[in-house]
Amino acid sequence: MSSCHFVPPYLLDAIASAHVDADLARCGHATLAVDEGLRSRRLTPPPMVEGVPQRVTLAEEDAWTVHTAANGSELPGSPVRSAGEPVSGDAAVDEAYAGVEASVALFAEVFGRTSYDGRGAPVIATVHYERNYDNAFWDGRQLVLGDGDGRVFDRFTKPVEVLAHEFVHAVTQYTAGLAYRGEPGALNESMSDVFAACVKQRLRGQTAAEADWLIGEGLFLPVVAARGLRSMAAPGTAYEDPVIGRDPQVGHMASYVDTTEDNGGVHLNSGIPNRAFHLVATRLGGYSWERAGRLWFDALTSSAVGPDAGFAEFARATVAAAGDDRGLRDVVGRAWVEVGVLEPAAAGGAAGAPAGAGAEGGVGAAGGEAGAEEVVEVTRSGGFAGRTVHAAVSTTGEDPRAAEVRALVSRIDLGAVRPSPPQPDRYVYSFAVGHAVVRVPEQDLTPDLSRLAALVLDDL
Structure with missing residues (x-):
């Protein structure tokens, strides 16, 4: 699911x-x-x-x-x-x-x-x-x-x-069925942006050259300094505003964000394959859904791309989808080279991804005497916007939430939590009490964990 x-x-x-x-x-x-x-x-x-x-x-x-x-x-x-x-x-x-x-x-x-x-x-x-x-x-x-x-x-x-x-x-x-973590999760997000852009451009009758390549255009109200939520043409440039900050997306493997937040940075790193698609679509010309979109769809539905596929596997699948058309293979391969996913190779050749491509690191759950700890930290990441929020509450201070937080921690066994895999665009919570840390996808929150998260995060 x-x-x-x-x-x-x-x-x-x-x-x-x-x-x-x-x-x-x-x-x-x-x-x-x-x-x-x-x-x-x-x-x-x-x-x-x-x-x-x-x-x-x-x-x-x-x-x-x-x-x-x-x-x-x-x-x-x-x-x-x-x-x-x-x-x-x-x-x-x-x-x-x-x-x-x-x-x-x-x-x-x-x-x-x-x-x-x-x-x-x-x-x-x-x-x-x-x-x-x-x-x-x-x-x-x-x-x-x-x-x-x-x-x-x-x-x-x-x-x-x-x-x-x-x-x-x-x-x-x-x-x-791309897994929602690390590179497969970023690909999952990118597939949604790629075909969403095709839907938008098709409705408007726009060619790849005419399109704005923005995802979420008009989503922000006029008071916000933003063109959209994401830019496929130039990841990291969609918005810069005093309240919401600056667009943190990246568009090249050299800037790949290796993090445990946002399921391994799935919304941050999706800018890399997004930019590759933009490069292919604009260089092929015409309507994005007719040529570039067909290549991406054929790759997504091919046996070469499974749940754990990374950027390089998907890149090779798009090159393979170009078939025997050497010129088309070159356009596709060159785009993936330009975003740092494939190494330079002969026209239409396939190569490996550069070193340093990160995947989400796991955080182990640990039990312990949670009630004896003085500080409870909660981090929430994920969601459609891929943002992260963190807060902490002392269980021994004057904070009016302290007594309830202390009571919750005393009966929560972090070591007993067995989280399921993360799901696309849902939140992931990290609970830390002393040396005990556990990451819990939104769908696995117990009533006590839900309440603890609400208490700690609700009054930043």
């Missing part, structure tokens, strides 16, 4: 830490502290028959349906508009409808893939999720989009590429 958020956690953290605006900080905290129901949900993928995910059979007119959560957390919420039905008059509903329609159309009409699973599974989308929710995600079964906080973020349904990005996480889940 996958679950994916649009805004990277490093960006949400900057909002949550906005000391100049208490209301804005609360909005950031509200989004980061995802509802307990979402944290504890145990969603399962569609039933498997002989290892093949089975589609849910619905009438053709229900190929997709947009629901509203009415600013609550129950999913999928109430249905509002299904495929073929007229506009609802609710901007978020109609924007989500258009985004699903465009995403489904790209994969069906260009790549011959019916829905995200290739078997016609109906698409479920929910809008108006929670209040002031600064995110969007794919939870393994459906798309979920927030309304934004009205101060930094506008509606997450507004840029079509947000919804398309999450839809493509579903496609990746049912094709290569």
Whole structure:
């Protein structure tokens, strides 16, 4: 199962830490502290028959349906508009409808893939999720989009590429199944940006040369100094603002971010394959989805790319997808050389990735007398924006949270935590009490861990 958020956690953290605006900080905290129901949900993928995910059979007119959560957390919420039905008059509903329609159309009409699973599974989308929710995600079964906080973020349904990005996480889940950590996780994120850009450009009828190559264009409100959330053409240049900081994405392996946060920097390092795609698409010319997009889709669905594929494996797969066209192979290979993934080689040749490519480092869980420790630290990373937030509370000081934190720590056995693999765009929490440290994906938080995280992180 996958679950994916649009805004990277490093960006949400900057909002949550906005000391100049208490209301804005609360909005950031509200989004980061995802509802307990979402944290504890145990969603399962569609039933498997002989290892093949089975589609849910619905009438053709229900190929997709947009629901509203009415600013609550129950999913999928109430249905509002299904495929073929007229506009609802609710901007978020109609924007989500258009985004699903465009995403489904790209994969069906260009790549011959019916829905995200290739078997016609109906698409479920929910809008108006929670209040002031600064995110969007794919939870393994459906798309979920927030309304934004009205101060930094506008509606997450507004840029079509947000919804398309999450839809493509579903496609990746049912094709290569790229693991959400380190390089495979960054590839997972990049696949969503690549095909989201294709959806956006196809809707606008733009060639690769005409496109802006921004992901999340129009997502920020005008008061924010930002062109978008990410730039595929120039990673690290999408925004620079006093509140949200500077875009930290990288676009070359020499700058690869080796970190345990954000599931190994999946939102930071995805700029590297993003830039490779931009280079290929603009050099081939024409429409990005016709040539470059076809190469990327063929690589994603090839046997050469599996759950643990890194940048170099995927790069070789795109070169192989060019077939016997020597000129095409050269364009593709050269782009991967320019971002530092492949070594220079003969035209169309394949080479290894340079040394230093990092993967997420593991953090072991350790038990111990947690209640005797004086400081409890919590770090949260991941989410669509890939941002990281950290805070600490002393259990012996005058902080009004100290007594409850001390009580929680006394009954939590960190050594007993057995976390499952991280899921796309969902948060990962790190709890540290003295020498005991454990990393817990959002879906594995117990009620006590959820409460501890809320207490420690809610008043930065």
